[in-house]
Amino acid sequence: MIVLATDFGLTGPYLGQVKAVLARQAPGVPVIDLFADLPAYEPRLAAYLLAAYALWFEPGDVILAVVDPGVGSDRPGVVVEADGRWLVGPDNGLFELLRRRAGVVHAWQLDAAGARPTFHGRDVFAPAAARLATGFFPEGEEATLSTRSGWPDDLAAIVYVDHYGNAMTGIRASTLAADAVIEAGGAALRRGRTFSDVRTGDALWYENANGLAEIAVNGGSAARTLGLATGSPVIVREP
Amino acid sequence: MIVLATDFGLTGPYLGQVKAVLARQAPGVPVIDLFADLPAYEPRLAAYLLAAYALWFEPGDVILAVVDPGVGSDRPGVVVEADGRWLVGPDNGLFELLRRRAGVVHAWQLDAAGARPTFHGRDVFAPAAARLATGFFPEGEEATLSTRSGWPDDLAAIVYVDHYGNAMTGIRASTLAADAVIEAGGAALRRGRTFSDVRTGDALWYENANGLAEIAVNGGSAARTLGLATGSPVIVREP
Amino acid sequence: MIVLATDFGLTGPYLGQVKAVLARQAPGVPVIDLFADLPAYEPRLAAYLLAAYALWFEPGDVILAVVDPGVGSDRPGVVVEADGRWLVGPDNGLFELLRRRAGVVHAWQLDAAGARPTFHGRDVFAPAAARLATGFFPEGEEATLSTRSGWPDDLAAIVYVDHYGNAMTGIRASTLAADAVIEAGGAALRRGRTFSDVRTGDALWYENANGLAEIAVNGGSAARTLGLATGSPVIVREP
Numbered sequence: 001m002i003v004l005a006t007d008f009g010l011t012g013p014y015l016g017q018v019k020a021v022l023a024r025q026a027p028g029v030p031v032i033d034l035f036a037d038l039p040a041y042e043p044r045l046a047a048y049l050l051a052a053y054a055l056w057f058e059p060g061d062v063i064l065a066v067v068d069p070g071v072g073s074d075r076p077g078v079v080v081e082a083d084g085r086w087l088v089g090p091d092n093g094l095f096e097l098l099r100r101r102a103g104v105v106h107a108w109q110l111d112a113a114g115a116r117p118t119f120h121g122r123d124v125f126a127p128a129a130a131r132l133a134t135g136f137f138p139e140g141e142e143a144t145l146s147t148r149s150g151w152p153d154d155l156a157a158i159v160y161v162d163h164y165g166n167a168m169t170g171i172r173a174s175t176l177a178a179d180a181v182i183e184a185g186g187a188a189l190r191r192g193r194t195f196s197d198v199r200t201g202d203a204l205w206y207e208n209a210n211g212l213a214e215i216a217v218n219g220g221s222a223a224r225t226l227g228l229a230t231g232s233p234v235i236v237r238e239p
Numbered sequence: 240m241i242v243l244a245t246d247f248g249l250t251g252p253y254l255g256q257v258k259a260v261l262a263r264q265a266p267g268v269p270v271i272d273l274f275a276d277l278p279a280y281e282p283r284l285a286a287y288l289l290a291a292y293a294l295w296f297e298p299g300d301v302i303l304a305v306v307d308p309g310v311g312s313d314r315p316g317v318v319v320e321a322d323g324r325w326l327v328g329p330d331n332g333l334f335e336l337l338r339r340r341a342g343v344v345h346a347w348q349l350d351a352a353g354a355r356p357t358f359h360g361r362d363v364f365a366p367a368a369a370r371l372a373t374g375f376f377p378e379g380e381e382a383t384l385s386t387r388s389g390w391p392d393d394l395a396a397i398v399y400v401d402h403y404g405n406a407m408t409g410i411r412a413s414t415l416a417a418d419a420v421i422e423a424g425g426a427a428l429r430r431g432r433t434f435s436d437v438r439t440g441d442a443l444w445y446e447n448a449n450g451l452a453e454i455a456v457n458g459g460s461a462a463r464t465l466g467l468a469t470g471s472p473v474i475v476r477e478p
Numbered sequence: 479m480i481v482l483a484t485d486f487g488l489t490g491p492y493l494g495q496v497k498a499v500l501a502r503q504a505p506g507v508p509v510i511d512l513f514a515d516l517p518a519y520e521p522r523l524a525a526y527l528l529a530a531y532a533l534w535f536e537p538g539d540v541i542l543a544v545v546d547p548g549v550g551s552d553r554p555g556v557v558v559e560a561d562g563r564w565l566v567g568p569d570n571g572l573f574e575l576l577r578r579r580a581g582v583v584h585a586w587q588l589d590a591a592g593a594r595p596t597f598h599g600r601d602v603f604a605p606a607a608a609r610l611a612t613g614f615f616p617e618g619e620e621a622t623l624s625t626r627s628g629w630p631d632d633l634a635a636i637v638y639v640d641h642y643g644n645a646m647t648g649i650r651a652s653t654l655a656a657d658a659v660i661e662a663g664g665a666a667l668r669r670g671r672t673f674s675d676v677r678t679g680d681a682l683w684y685e686n687a688n689g690l691a692e693i694a695v696n697g698g699s700a701a702r703t704l705g706l707a708t709g710s711p712v713i714v715r716e717p
Contacts, residue, residue, distance in 0.1 A: 163248030402487030
């Protein structure tokens with residue numbers, strides 16, 4: 001299975017051309033759209049989201065991940081193996097949290113010689129993903145993935161707002177006490193199990209289906225009600 | 240074929256994770272996005288839309304349908320067989336109109352024990368859809384689908400606005416006289432065969448490609464011109 | 479491979495029903511979404527975009543292209559063969575630039591008798607695309623594709639704005655001098671190789687990954703910064 005997690009947008013020709021390359025070079029392999037709206041220009045925010053979702057996939061799955069404001073500059077492209085999952089994308093911090101959370105990590109650098117400088121997703125990353133998905137091991141010597149030692153293990157900020165207006169933080173719910181309070185947009189929110197644990201119109205936080213602490217309003221939009229957007233800070237208070 | 244009709248949105252990780260489950264558990268079965276923007280929180284409006292579209296599919300096809308404001312509460316999940324089409328989703332009225340219009344209907348209850356309370360689409364409905372699509376019959380005793388006897392057979396309201404701004408009503412065009420007038424947004428609209436039956440900028444109603452009475456403006460947006468949104472009432476006048 | 483390039487929108491039931499027809503009638507053939515947001519009602523603008531992208535696909539690939547304000551009127555549907563690529567859609571100018579740029583072009587007319595007047599994409603074009611993709615040659619006598627002799631070979635206007643806010647022109651970059659200046663939204667832009675050739679917040683133009691002259695702002699939205707939308711004129715100054 002090849003999983004696409006990018007900031008390319010669903011509309012427009014980018015995902016389609018990536019999928020055309022995959023259909024030609026990895027025929028018969030299912031291709032799944034996971035995210036087409038990772039935080040554009042923000043590999044740091046995307047890194048926390050990606051770590052929560054990529055490890056839900058299975059060993060052997062290939063995740064093509066692109067948030068790449070530096071495309072065409074000299075940042076290298078990489079293949080990463082993290083506990084058996086393959087990741088392909090730019091080496092700009094996007095894989096930092098995966099690297100920390102996975103037990104076993106290997107990396108290889110990709111050669112972008114000859115690729116169009118504006119579209120490595122199609123011309124470099126998709127062919128690499130297709131090779132991995134069809135059983136080829138990365139070529140060349142192992143490389144060292146760059147690190148971002150200043151980034152925290154969990155990020156007290158909104159990393160994704162979904163189309164209901166639910167706002168995911170970069171914090172793993174498992175790291176928080178049961179009675180932890182999350183302050184966001186001026187409100188102090190208590191933990192629930194699901195939306196219906198509070199009255200319609202009320203806000204709460206809960207562990208979402210991939211382990212992140214997520215803020216929602218029952219029957220409404222937390223993003224609108226609380227004024228939250230990707231990048232908004234939150235504060236955790238543990239009694 | 241597995242058909243997805245949800246309010247999950249196309250962006251975000253929800254559809255992708257559902258499709259990953261389907262790719263693993265029903266390999267080789269085509270998966271089609273029909274709606275990712277059914278009216279959120281509104282199973283009643285969605286029920287009229289779903290009935291018009293689901294019966295266009297063929298016996299043996301499986302439709303995974305989710306508009307589920309009560310996820311995590313104790314509303315049951317169901318499998319429904321309606322004239323040979325399989326439907327999987329919450330038993331909250333979403334299948335009410337299908338139930339009435341289909342000749343033969345059977346239902347089975349789904350077991351959600353152990354599923355994450357916030358994502359039954361991935362953890363309960365997708366595995367059930369995969370089993371049906373790969374030839375397994377539902378397990379357990381037949382159940383009785385809940386009913387919504389107060390809902391009309393056709394709904395005089397907008398149930399969907401498409402990206403051109405065309406507004407579908409919950410009324411089957413076949414139930415209306417040829418000279419019926421639909422009042423919507425303050426205008427009285429006559430029936431046409433297609434957009435080009437009126438001048439550019441003029442509004443009309445016609446039978447859409449799935450049998451619903453639909454309101455459009457030739458070369459423009461009926462939603463914007465007439466101020467229509469999902470849930471807006473319309474009035475039918477039959478001379 | 480069947481490639482979809484339409485103005486149907488990704489949401490809503492249109493693409494899904496087209497894909498359901500393709501899954502039934504061309505089982506196993508990969509279907510790729512290239513554009514679901516071609517300029518609605520504007521076959522002329524779409525024609526320049528389509529020409530740049532369609533010829534990136536390979537001989538034998540089938541492109542179902544629909545921007546069709548005249549659906550239900552008497553404009554004919556056509557199958558076009560352009561240098562081995564198959565195209566299916568309305569004969570309303572959408573294929574004009576492909577016709578001019580391809581070396582060898584053949585055309586056949588499609589029979590729409592019995593189709594729903596509002597949805598030829600599903601009822602006429604999808605079955606035709608499925609037949610071509612499964613190896614059937616078009617039926618009947620060759621026809622003559624209509625022409626639009628007044629349209630220029632390259633269009634000095636924005637033909638597409640992507641979700642980053644990058645604005646594609648209808649001009650092939652290969653027709654411009656290296657030091658050509660493009661005036662758009664009141665700014666005079668010089669050519670770069672990629673975004674990172676200018677400072678964050680600055681605008682430039684470059685040859686995009688499919689050969690069009692494209693306007694962007696490094697780390698920002700050219701559409702918003704320069705006030706550009708589909709159809710906005712640009713001016714080329716060659717020193």
